[in-house]
Amino acid sequence: MALVTSKEMFKKAYDGGYAIGAFNVNNMEIVQGITEAAMEENAPLILQVSSGARNYAKHVYLMKLIEAAIEDTGLPICVHLDHGDTFELCKSCIDGGFTSVMIDGSHHSFADNIKLTKQVVEYAHAHGVVVEGELGRLAGIEDAVNVSAENASYTDSAQVIEFVQKTGVDSLAIAIGTSHGAYKFKPGQKPQLRFDILEAVSKELPGFPIVLHGASSVIPEYVQMINANGGKMPDAIGIPEDMLRQAARMSVCKINIDSDLRLAMTGSIRKYFNDHPDHFDPRQYLKVARSNIKTLVKNKLVNVLGCNGKA
Numbered sequence: 001m002a003l004v005t006s007k008e009m010f011k012k013a014y015d016g017g018y019a020i021g022a023f024n025v026n027n028m029e030i031v032q033g034i035t036e037a038a039m040e041e042n043a044p045l046i047l048q049v050s051s052g053a054r055n056y057a058k059h060v061y062l063m064k065l066i067e068a069a070i071e072d073t074g075l076p077i078c079v080h081l082d083h084g085d086t087f088e089l090c091k092s093c094i095d096g097g098f099t100s101v102m103i104d105g106s107h108h109s110f111a112d113n114i115k116l117t118k119q120v121v122e123y124a125h126a127h128g129v130v131v132e133g134e135l136g137r138l139a140g141i142e143d144a145v146n147v148s149a150e151n152a153s154y155t156d157s158a159q160v161i162e163f164v165q166k167t168g169v170d171s172l173a174i175a176i177g178t179s180h181g182a183y184k185f186k187p188g189q190k191p192q193l194r195f196d197i198l199e200a201v202s203k204e205l206p207g208f209p210i211v212l213h214g215a216s217s218v219i220p221e222y223v224q225m226i227n228a229n230g231g232k233m234p235d236a237i238g239i240p241e242d243m244l245r246q247a248a249r250m251s252v253c254k255i256n257i258d259s260d261l262r263l264a265m266t267g268s269i270r271k272y273f274n275d276h277p278d279h280f281d282p283r284q285y286l287k288v289a290r291s292n293i294k295t296l297v298k299n300k301l302v303n304v305l306g307c308n309g310k311a
């Protein structure tokens with residue numbers, strides 16, 4: 001099995017009423033935890049790399065890790081640039097072997113977003129690579145950019161046809177109330193997603209794959225594990241799993257998850273050190289972190305995304 005684009009995956013997911021998990025990767029243990037889970041569940045997979053991940057681990061290391069995972073698992077895997085913000089960054093990832101890129105022009109005006117996205121689509125399609133665009137602006141932190149709740153904005157369903165037609169994008173990320181990071185809703189706040197907007201968008205774009213960013217559920221077990229072992233994270237509420245399942249049954253074909261992986265990794269390592277204060281072999285604590293990431297991803301594939309058995 002080779003690297004694949006998300007085209008076929010999305011078509012099957014749309015028709016089958018499930019979504020593909022797009023998990024952020026930054027190092028070997030994260031890649032292994034996710035791909036071992038997907039192999040055991042026979043699930044198609046998107047591994048995504050942010051520009052922060054590229055700066056941390058270097059493009060070539062992440063690419064080789066993903067190639068190794070394909071060889072090891074035999075799974076179809078799409079490698080995707082998460083939140084590309086310039087044409088040059090997207091071009092560099094396309095030239096470096098990614099099969100999918102996101103150009104996130106959501107911080108620009110509608111006209112400039114179209115112009116930038118179209119430029120990326122032209123280059124990507126000429127190289128057999130697919131493109132995700134974004135309309136609407138999520139709150140939260142991504143790559144050191146912090147969008148406050150006041151500066152976030154829901155997607156305007158009246159704009160989506162024009163955007164898709166003028167840019168030629170293959171999928172579209174929309175803002176319906178999810179947000180990046182571990183602090184999505186305050187304690188006591190009732191999590192709400194604008195399913196009416198998702199429905200309106202789907203009506204405008206029948207059969208077209210929609211993407212949800214900021215979709216971690218902020219699993220309480222791992223927040224508690226962090227705080228029970230010396231951490232000081234404020235209580236927070238993420239996106240309820242049943243809402244994500246509902247979105248996956250509708251037109252949402254790609255669901256992005258990063259923060260939950262970070263919480264699982266950090267909680268596992270904090271607990272390990274608390275339980276074994278005299279240990280110093282990184283393989284011991286990274287093994288536990290990798291194993292907990294695998295458990296978490298399996299749960300997402302089966303109970304949230306519904307893509308188990310679909311590879």
Ligand code: G3H
Pocket residue numbers: 024050051052053082083141142143144180181258259
């Ligand atoms: O949406 C952002 C992702 O969680 C990636 O985060 O830019 O810190 O790698 P990062």
Ligand code: 13P
Pocket residue numbers: 024082083179180181182212213214215216217256257258259260
């Ligand atoms: P979370 O912060 O909710 O995991 O979202 C990740 C994401 O959207 C990556 O693009």
Ligand code: ZN
Pocket residue numbers: 083142180213214256
């Ligand atoms: Zn995102």
